[in-house]
Structures are given as C-alpha cells and as structure tokens.
Amino acid sequence: xxxxxxxxxxxxxxxxxxxxxxxxxxxxxxxxxxxxxxxxxxxxxxxxxxxxxxxxxxxxxxxxxxxxxxxxxxxxxxxxxxxxxxxxxxxxxxxxxxxxxxxxxxxxxxxxxxxxxxxxxxxxxxxxxxxxxxxxxxxxxxxxxxxxxxxxxxxxxxxxxxxxxxxxxxxxxxxxxxxxxxxxxxxxxxxxxxxxxxxxxxxxxxxxxxxxxxxxxxxxxxxxxxxxxxxxxxxxxxxxxxxxxxxxxxxxxxxxxxxxxxxxxxxxxxxxxxxxxxxxxxxxxxxxxxxxxxxxxx
Amino acid sequence: xxxxxxxxxxxxxxxxxxxxxxxxxxxxxxxxxxxxxxxxxxxxxxxxxxxxxxxxxxxxxxxxxxxxxxxxxxxxxxxxxxxxxxxxxxxxxxxxxxxxxxxxxxxxxxxxxxxxxxxxxxxxxxxxxxxxxxxxxxxxxxxxxxxxxxxxxxxxxxxxxxxxxxxxxxxxxxxxxxxxxxxxxxxxxxxxxxxxxxxxxxxxxxxxxxxxxxxxxxxxxxxxxxxxxxxxxxxxxxxxxxxxx
Numbered sequence: 001x002x003x004x005x006x007x008x009x010x011x012x013x014x015x016x017x018x019x020x021x022x023x024x025x026x027x028x029x030x031x032x033x034x035x036x037x038x039x040x041x042x043x044x045x046x047x048x049x050x051x052x053x054x055x056x057x058x059x060x061x062x063x064x065x066x067x068x069x070x071x072x073x074x075x076x077x078x079x080x081x082x083x084x085x086x087x088x089x090x091x092x093x094x095x096x097x098x099x100x101x102x103x104x105x106x107x108x109x110x111x112x113x114x115x116x117x118x119x120x121x122x123x124x125x126x127x128x129x130x131x132x133x134x135x136x137x138x139x140x141x142x143x144x145x146x147x148x149x150x151x152x153x154x155x156x157x158x159x160x161x162x163x164x165x166x167x168x169x170x171x172x173x174x175x176x177x178x179x180x181x182x183x184x185x186x187x188x189x190x191x192x193x194x195x196x197x198x199x200x201x202x203x204x205x206x207x208x209x210x211x212x213x214x215x216x217x218x219x220x221x222x223x224x225x226x227x228x229x230x231x232x233x234x235x236x237x238x239x240x241x242x243x244x245x246x247x248x249x250x251x252x253x254x255x256x257x258x259x260x261x262x263x264x265x266x267x268x269x270x271x272x273x274x275x276x277x278x279x280x281x282x283x284x285x286x287x288x289x290x291x292x293x294x295x296x297x298x
Numbered sequence: 299x300x301x302x303x304x305x306x307x308x309x310x311x312x313x314x315x316x317x318x319x320x321x322x323x324x325x326x327x328x329x330x331x332x333x334x335x336x337x338x339x340x341x342x343x344x345x346x347x348x349x350x351x352x353x354x355x356x357x358x359x360x361x362x363x364x365x366x367x368x369x370x371x372x373x374x375x376x377x378x379x380x381x382x383x384x385x386x387x388x389x390x391x392x393x394x395x396x397x398x399x400x401x402x403x404x405x406x407x408x409x410x411x412x413x414x415x416x417x418x419x420x421x422x423x424x425x426x427x428x429x430x431x432x433x434x435x436x437x438x439x440x441x442x443x444x445x446x447x448x449x450x451x452x453x454x455x456x457x458x459x460x461x462x463x464x465x466x467x468x469x470x471x472x473x474x475x476x477x478x479x480x481x482x483x484x485x486x487x488x489x490x491x492x493x494x495x496x497x498x499x500x501x502x503x504x505x506x507x508x509x510x511x512x513x514x515x516x517x518x519x520x521x522x523x524x525x526x527x528x529x530x531x532x533x534x535x536x537x538x539x540x541x542x543x
Contacts, residue, residue: 037466038466039468039469040439041436139343141343142343163464166463166464167343167383169342169343169492170492170532170537171535174535174537181543194438194464194466195466195467195470196466196467196539197494197537197538197539198537200539201537201539201541201542202543220542224540236539239494239539240467240495240498240499241494241497241498242497242521244471245497245517249468249471249472
C-alpha cells in the first residue's frame, strides 16, 4: 500500500524554490493501479520524481506499507524497490550490448528466468529475435517496448510510469495494459498519462490534475458517469472518436484567472470561486470544486 | 491533387541472412489526396507511413512508380509544408517563441499577427508564450508551436506525420477540430497509428500495413463494414474510454 499525504514539492532547495505540486493526496491499495491525468505542466512528472526522491519536498510524506520512504534508515532499501520509467527511457539501453544480455544483467547474478521474459514479450508483441539484436537495429517503438518489458521483469514494489503509451500503436497499448493488469497483483503501479483513454481503461482509481493541484479523484465509473468537477467532465467528454465527430469543443474564456485553476475556462463560475477552495470528500470520491453540486444543474 | 501510382521504396539490408538484401518499405502503393479533403494514412509502427510521408514531401525518392502533383512530376508552385512528430527538427532550441514567429513571418512576407492568432487558436496564450525559449517548452507545446507556424504560412498542402503525439486529450481534440475548420483553405494529409483520431478527423482513410494499402474508404464504411482481416483486427484493439480491460 502506498499512501501520499499533503505532499508539496518542486524544483530548487530551501534557499530558492519553485513549488509545482501543491498538497497532493493519493492512496494506492495493493493490487490496484492508480492513474494520473492532466495536461502538460499539471505536475504529473513532478509527482513521480518526488516519489523517486529526486526533488525538494516542502511538506507532506509518502508511506509505503506504513513506513516513510524518505526516512534515512530505509532510504537505500526503498531505492531498489521503486522504478521510474521516464518519457525518454528508450535511450537507457546500452548501445553495445544485445537486448538479451541487458535483460540478463537485470537479474544481477541470480537465475535468468526465461518465463518472465517470455511473459513480458508476449504481452508487448515483441518477437524472440529482438533478443539477439542491438538497440540500434530496433525501431524507436520496439526499443520503447523493450524498456517497458525490462521494467515489468524486474517486478519492483513500486512502478512509476511516465507517459508509457506515447508512440505505441493500439495493439501494443492493449497488450501493455494487459501486462499492467497482470503485474499489478504484486506491484503498486502509478500510471501517468496525458492521454485519458488508456488510463480510464485500466486504472482502478484516477486522479485529475491541473496546474499542480489535484482537482478530482475517484473510481472509473464515478469519474466517467458522475464527475464532480467541470474539468473532469470536459476531459472524459472531448475524446476524438467517430461518435464524437460532430461534437464541438468551444471553451469559454472568462478573461481572468482565480483561486480555482479552471476558473478561466469554466462555464459555471460564481464569486465563491475566488476564495481558496478546499478538497472535499464524498465517500471515496474527492473533488476540489466549490460549485458542486450546484453546477451539475446549470 | 497529389497522386501516388504503384510506388515502391526499398532499403538494402546489410544484416546477417538477409536473402537478396532488399527490404520493401513500400510495395506498390497507390493513393490519391483530393484537394480540400482531410485524408489520413493509418498504420502501425513499421508499416511504411513515414516513408510514404517523406516521398509525398519529396524528401526521399521512390525506386519505382510515380508521384504526381496536379498531374505533373514537378511540384511547380504547389506549396507543401510538413509537421513532424519531433518538432525539434524545425525549431531552434535556444530562441524564444517571438523570434520564431517574427522570423517565419518576415521570410514569408506575412503579418506577424496571423502567426500569433494561430498560436492562440491551438490553446497557447501569447502572454505566457512570447518569451519562452523553445528548449524549455514541453513536447506538447513545441508540437503546437510547429503546427501553428505551418498553418500560418498558408500552404496548399500540409503533411503531418504523427504531429500531436505529446498532446493531452483535450488539446488534441481542440487541434483536430481546428484542422477540420481549416480544410477549405489547406489540404491536409495526416499520418497516425490511432484509428480513433483518424476517423474523427478525416474524409477518407488509407490503411497501410507492411508497405501495402490494406483498405481505403470513408471512415463510416471502414468502421461499419471492413473488408480486410487486418482492418478487423485493428478495430478489435481500438482504444475506447468506456471499455475496461
């Protein structure tokens, strides 16, 4: 179980610091996949890098099975248990060694488990001859999938994925999502993506972010059918597809920004939106909108 | 109108056990791109999409077959612009957005205003972007900048090879909608691996696999009544926000 509470972090150190992530909360139960969606600049990557311990943290804590991952004694222990697959991870492959050699290295002298490799390769649509190849002989898409396979084979306790489906074609995405489902039995996964579709297809709990703020979290059904924040409603409604061919997206421009990060483009503003907006909970459905539930009747 | 007739393109394979040493990227591709229509070419990675985009743009030459621009081998005065998946190729990482737009405007003898207006149409705000250096921008912001600069130059044809891969869903929707609004002015040729985006956007779709056109037609027909087995398998793996895995 992974529990993030009231986490604020950003770039810099005590002397000069730009806060990006503001008071973020997340609860990831064993066997579940958490998804984080939002546009670029919403703080998704910052969150993952904070979990990796790479950034300055001004407030909050992250507990893994009840223990803080930032505690000095446990630092090295947790370091080996979490993996972040970055957006440009396809470049971590070493150019001079074959894919199979690099996979064997992951076992650090332990027994090379061919079943694990076959399992990951099968899901990711990778053929066996990829094993003998050097990275330069593979296309970007294939290298990307090899790196995803490596992350899965390592079976870390916490797996953080930053835009893992970018550049993958639909059949590879489907295989990858099935792989995540399999892997989630033993690994806590956080899946960050600016494409809402794969996240909504596989994640148990979805977090919607904008400008470093958490705007809403809930399970798939609630977020699709009963969103509490107008931004979430736009996100799940305006998805390119044949059915939506004649749908028009014309966001309002209210001409100014306010405490609510969605104020500028929101159709449902009132004066209340200019105050500091608390994050509220309705059962396990959280939201940061002062106009809920009134706006749903507008 | 741009036409491809029986276009072949192969690469020499220098690897071990490579037979006669030819790998076909395109094996007899014929396609027509009608004016003021949005035509998509949809295919998985390695299907020959990018090679096809390069041949239409004239960056690569076909080994056999014909490419006709309004019936002629020469492109003549037909203006064709490109937007690539990685916009770094066409942008200068150490210069800011203002420099890019002003330079592009003066080179094309156009008003800078048009460039700013189109940038805002992609969802980026002038006051936030003006002094941003391209190197500090996110992938999605760079892709929108490159796209807005391409449409501002008002080419007759715009060829786009997976141009919005780093964009979030909402901004993707907004830009695809913008393309549809512009199709009376610019003929778009769009390459992508995502069937949802292709059917949302286009008037006509070519599905390419292994360097061959598997199927072509209007999106409604392809979705409701696919002819090829390959298309059927694509439709089965189509991402759908309402379908859980």
